[in-house]
Amino acid sequence: MRSLAALSSVLLLALSSCATPPTGAPVETVRAERPLKLASWNLEFLAEREGVGCQPRTAADYAAMRRIADSLNADVIAFQEVESVAAAQRVFDPAKYDIVMEDRPGKPSGTCGGSNSSQTVIRQAVGFAIRKGLAFDRNPDVTSLMIDNPQLRSGVDITLRAAGYAPIRLLVIHLKSGCFAGSDRPACPVLLQQIPALEAWIDQAARDAHRFAVLGDWNRRLGLPGDLLWTEIDDGDPANADLLLSDAGTDPHCDPRYDSFIDHIVLDRRSGAELIKFSETLYAPGEKHYSDHCPITVTLSR
Template sequence: MLSFSHNLTQKRTQKFTTHAIALALASFAFNAASHAQQTNKSDEVGIASFNIAWAGTKADFKTHLAVCSAPEVNWCDTRPRIMRGATEPTKEEADRAKQCQSNIEAAAGGFEKSMMVAPCNAYRLNASNWSNGEAWYDEKMTGLTSTIDKLVTEQGIGIMAFQEVKSRETIQAILGKHVNDFETCVAEHNAFQTVGFAWKKSLSSKPAVCRSEEALAIKDNEEETSKIRKLRPGVELNITVGATPLSILNVHLKSSCANLITTDRYAGHVLTDDDKACKILNRQVAPLENWIERVASKTPLFVVLGDFNRRLDEEAASNPPKDQVRSDGSDPASPNKTGPHGEVKTRLLWQELSDGNPSLVQVPLAEGTGACKGFVGLDHILISEALNAKQNGAASSVKVGVDQLKGQKIISSDHCPRITTLKLR
């Protein structure tokens, strides 16, 4: 009996020990998997590009109402209208627009102050309905705040690049309940619209560095010597996500030279065409390419994103021979010769930027979800080849619907945020 009892105890001890070891191994495996998952998550970042359509603070909007409702302004349009089929406005129309600009400057307190006021047609108000404007503007800001909440809580976005934003205060206002979790910055500019970032404080233990890319803020008219209007600058964010340095440039390029392919509504253009908007966009090519080449030489992982106002997807699909990218037939990977005002021989923006020195990858466009009815093909996310190589399969993007009420008078935005999640290690 004593021997049997001893053997039974020994077997129970062995069974217990085996069970304990199994539990310990299972626990180790679970913790290791959990740690690996955490490590993987720390090496990923969700990124969004979002044009927020003339977004300023409530105080900015009140200034807009005060200036545009002034009797001498009366909601006039500073852009001269061009009749269908014509290439230039009539003298009478040009004079009307010039007088409108003069009246706005007087109401705003001078040219510099007038540049900080959204145009009178920015929010589609007029003399008959502007008294309801403040309530309608509140709806716009509520829609933006709600959309950003979706990006953070549902999509896990950690870095947001904004276009058509007035100030850091504007970004902080639309971050809503997330404002204390994010750092913000904007590029300094002499006009209402600029570009900016918001990024989660928890992404990095090192302070991020944000700076303006002033080279993109070229003069709208190189002949002007007074009352100078400049295009929007870029803004660069250098941030270490987990243990990985990442550089991001947020841009909003010149509008109205969007299409390569002619449609029923828009003429197709290359950047060397005799078209005013295309000539201006052409002069932004060199500074944009310079940033890419400079950053690529020191930071292999980088992103260029924002509102390019150009169908880069159409250009990529055209797939021309190298000697057709520039009008002089030179290799797009060679130094770009600039003219007296910064103009270049570049006909196609995408092939110039991704010329092999370095090469870039377009994160593919995607159909929108939900209430997304924004512009198609203007908002892009470009990533370096080194960053693309780290993705599990092809990088992809989604357009997220913008929150707004049915029949909302001042729309939340005419763009939808484009988002992607990038693996960094």
Template sequence: MISLGAFMHELFIPSSCIEHIRRISCFAAILLSGLPACAYTEEISPAQETSPTEIPVASSVPTPVGIAVFNMAWAGTIDDFKRHVEVCSAPEVDWCDSRVKISRGASHPTPEEEARAKKCQEAFIAAAGGFDTAMMIAPCNAYGKHPARAETVENYNLKLDGLRAAVEDLIQNEKIKVIAFQEVKSQETIERVLGKFAGQFDVCAAPHSAFQTVAFAWDKSIPAGANRCTTNRELALAENPGDKRAHRVRPGLALELVIGGSPVTFLNVHLKSGCANLKTAPGFPGHQLTDSEPACTVLNRQIPILEDWIEQIASQSPRFILLGDFNRRIDEEARARIPKAQVRADGSDPAGPNTRDEFGSVKSNYLWQEIADGSPSMYQVRLTSTEPGCTGFKGLDHIVISGPVRRAQAGAPRSSKIALVKSGRQSIATSDHCPRITILEF
């Protein structure tokens, strides 16, 4: 026989309602039986038996939790920065840009441009001491257009000071308890930007073979669950399959916390860049994810991995939040109202099996319609305000909540973008992303 509490959990009824339902059931029992009092109990299986102090008690009062997404733009330690300067200032490198540039209006780079970028990359790898070492160093164009003039330890310290001021503002003034970071090198970097709140927060970062990874910081008042921090290494796929020296994109990171007596899982992502727009905008051509654009083919290969991960987590923790830098305007995709038959190039149902080819590509034209196929149910937290002075990339950072989390909210959840703290003499930007925040009830 299933207990009332377990039955309510299966229906994903918010904890704030369960207590009222129990009381009504108890009152009905009194009327029918004539007993002076009644009690209700939760059945606990042998696997769930713990000492009384270990059993989290669900609260009948919703617990508000402030959540933030923050891409910190190649944030590392001072030592990481010094190593970057050492390699980039080597005579054979001379601050060259290893990215392949494509002229406006062209679909492919010229052979001369490809040769230039390859020469730069080989020089960078040699100066770094090998491919694996080079991947752990920020590229020469990471911190501005004129790095040779701007990149001093003093200027990089100003960037870190800006990041610290931004994070302290999120915690102190916005009441943020959980922060999902992108473009960060290490746990040590996170502890540095937490500033005066470093002792108040726990931190974990996903191990990775390249400089940029993802990380979490969460207030120690929120206990971690059994699956505290788990890295999804599959998302960190090689950009060029079969190439032993291919760069790998970022992994994913799951964080399980216990809020309101039950687990809530946060999924932090930083997907492949370069295929952000569905509709063409100035300087940014629009693409479906089955287009031949190289960046789109990589992002396409991440889709089934992300979808499988979401479904696996949903089966274990129905209350989950997917957040991070999607590098895709999923809000734009949602507004496009794509018919189900057009979500995949072969017309198959996005809720059905997603067949991969030998390279891991799928027929999915769109990211949002593919992952939000109704199983599990997912909702975007709408961006409703942006502070003045908040510039940089737009439409890339998102917060997505599962159906059970959405139903626990008193109204439609909202999010805001918070302006960064900047110094007037700062030549290395604090970040090219503003933090995005929301308050959710659990």
């Protein structure tokens, strides 16, 4: 009996060593098995609770959005227009993703427009969903993008240090809406004030040791010839600020009303050299659009 018990103990130990590491296991145990996939998705007033906010949703809507998020099979997803961590977790399965969001509380006020005029505006914040097991550092939020206006979004800045991948610094942004091209729209002075802060972050990151990417809703058609915002930031000074617009030469198909992307994943010279492909994930034909944006992704070789 004593020898049988000893054999049972050995078998149990062997089986436990092969089991999937529990949540919270050291990140060093999770290694890259594929290229790095980054995504960005504006979730259009994603509220914590059903029936709330300027885009009220049902339980079925949240379930469909989670299905789409899962289908991206991304390592890191930059998101915009999300009320809280709890709201993000309704789309990004907390068993699969860690959530980090900007600390800015914002000052949501007033009611929504159009058919939802009886609904109350909710907080709109940016953040990341990061695949569990991937090591990362959270850097200070880029509050300079707010230009002292609590209604404007700050940026969330992380450095991914996942085993098996080259380190990469990631910034998620959501710039001022309404200045999609040119400089003469009422919103343009605000957007143009945000650009020096963004360029300062890019230039500093370009001097640092790690490659980087800026993801999110730029509210700007950067791919238009001679766009002044793109010209300003893509100046190659420092050398790694020679940027790559990952969607360059690609037309969006999310909404037939729009022929240019305003959501972008911008890569520095180092990460741009590792770009395998850019893609846009569309809603199925006849399917409800659960957000007025579609997810975009880039795949990097490491």
